[in-house]
Amino acid sequence: MLFTDRAILDGPARITREGHLLAVARAARANNVQDYLPHEIGQAPKPDGTPYRIFRPEAEVFARDAVQSAAHRPITVDHPAEDVSAANWKRLAVGDTGGEVLRDGEFLRLPIMVMDADGVQAATTTHQEFSLGYKADLDMTPGTFGDQSYDGVMRNIRINHLALCRHARGGAELRIVDERTSPNGEMKMSKIKIGDSEVDLSDGAAVAVAVGALQSRLSDAEGKVGTLTAENATFKTSIEAKDGEIAALKSQLADATDPAKVKARDEARAKVVDAAKKIAGDKLVVDGKTEAEIRRAAVEAKLGDAAKAMSDDAIAGAFAAYAPLGDAKPQVQPIGAPSSLGDAADVRNQARFSRYAS
Structure with a gap:
């Protein structure tokens, strides 16, 4: 499956004397759980209607082959409808990533260089967000990581390209369209904050994912509240028992010293x-x-x-x-x-x- 994921600029970008764009990006975050609609990962709808939660462990994100796949990758303007290869590189690529790919906390840190003039123009005006395009296998084995539960694990990550986008999506999804336009060709910029995500209201799939994530977090929070309430009742009972014991001991002490x-x-x-x-x-x-x-x-x-x-x-x-x-x-x-x-x-x-x- 082909996935895309936002890359975050690490420090200011700069234009070289020759007009190329240089920057450093942090991408491919590890140890996080992301939400997907069932059709985005080829799964049947869940009984509760919530999105599937897919986990990216650091063992996969920082695996040697995964890290090496991020080096010398082509940079495109928007995600192409096909993988970037030797057959279409000249037509799609406007630059590439550098070879010095490092681990930076939970991210991969990689240098990028946009060399094509049209690409530089897009990167500094209309396409100022970056998004990785990569393939991965899904292991639909559920589990937990910390306090996060998940339905499957992303494995064998292989990065294909880095795209300049108008609106890079905050989470990894199956095939996305970053340019969202109205029927008359004008950009629709109506957005809303749902949980931690800012989504375009014209994108029903994005709204559904964000709402599903918020519902999942709410369900997790309600479960934790229920657990804490039960624990609080147990502590209260224990404290009351100790209070009774202390009162009895005080009475015995008074009797013993009267x-x-x-x-x-x-x-x-x-x-x-x-x-x-x-x-x-x-x-x-x-x-x-x-x-x-x-x-x-x-x-x-x-x-x-x-x-x-x-x-x-x-x-x-x-x-x-x-x-x-x-x-x-x-x-x-x-x-x-x-x-x-x-x-x-x-x-x-x-x-x-x-x-x-x-």
């Missing part, structure tokens, strides 16, 4: 320790143990292996049962006072004892 609460905890532990030692003896080790561990140690001291399989709740119940026994002290009941059991016989006996004693 003098009244510290005193209450110390007193509660002291009661457990005191009760445990009354149950199991003073040799019971309590240092470094929690209150639950102290209760279990005291109950195990009483019940032995039978306590090892008991749950924490069972241990707490057993400890509560043993604790009063540990706290019990001998009680001396005054003579004449009824017993705590309220035994009527004891009351009568104590009454008789009192009578005899008197």
Whole structure:
């Protein structure tokens, strides 16, 4: 397929003493994705109606044969309807590119020289834009490069000529007509900015490509917004969870440093320790143990292996049962006072004892 692509002047052009035009151009940009209508690359329309996106990797643009093909290429006025060859060179060519083709960032940098007087006149008046004409193979294997998705890859690039144009197109396309005229032969200069491209409204294909590119970029942007929104929701949930954790830790810190609460905890532990030692003896080790561990140690001291399989709740119940026994002290009941059991016989006996004693 034959493609054309804009070449950008790198610095001012100049006219030599002999009347030739000298300039340096940057062309054949690498690592970019360009849009094509389906019929321009021999493909069926896409289901979503968007243009095909074709990628030009630097491995192809800067391949040795591709770079060498840019040297000593003929310069024409407008893109010819045929490849420039030895058979038509004298009729079509007005100059040529130089042999010193270099890489300049993402571009090829090449010197140009327009030697024909009519060509120089066109280049300095009506045809002030440059456009490469070249052939390439299309590998319709989709993929991505950075944040750019594409439907196919341009390979085996071979440059045929460099054209002086009235309106070089911003993107590579299959066969274009650079001179756009109205039916009466006058130039139609009505243009509009669509996205990054300035297109002539009279060129429906160019408008369609620019609109399709803008729609594709909008779709990509909407997808990124959706992703960022989802990520933001996840971050918000994570932040709220951390806020709750921080609040809980602050509350625990306040409890741990509040003098009244510290005193209450110390007193509660002291009661457990005191009760445990009354149950199991003073040799019971309590240092470094929690209150639950102290209760279990005291109950195990009483019940032995039978306590090892008991749950924490069972241990707490057993400890509560043993604790009063540990706290019990001998009680001396005054003579004449009824017993705590309220035994009527004891009351009568104590009454008789009192009578005899008197």
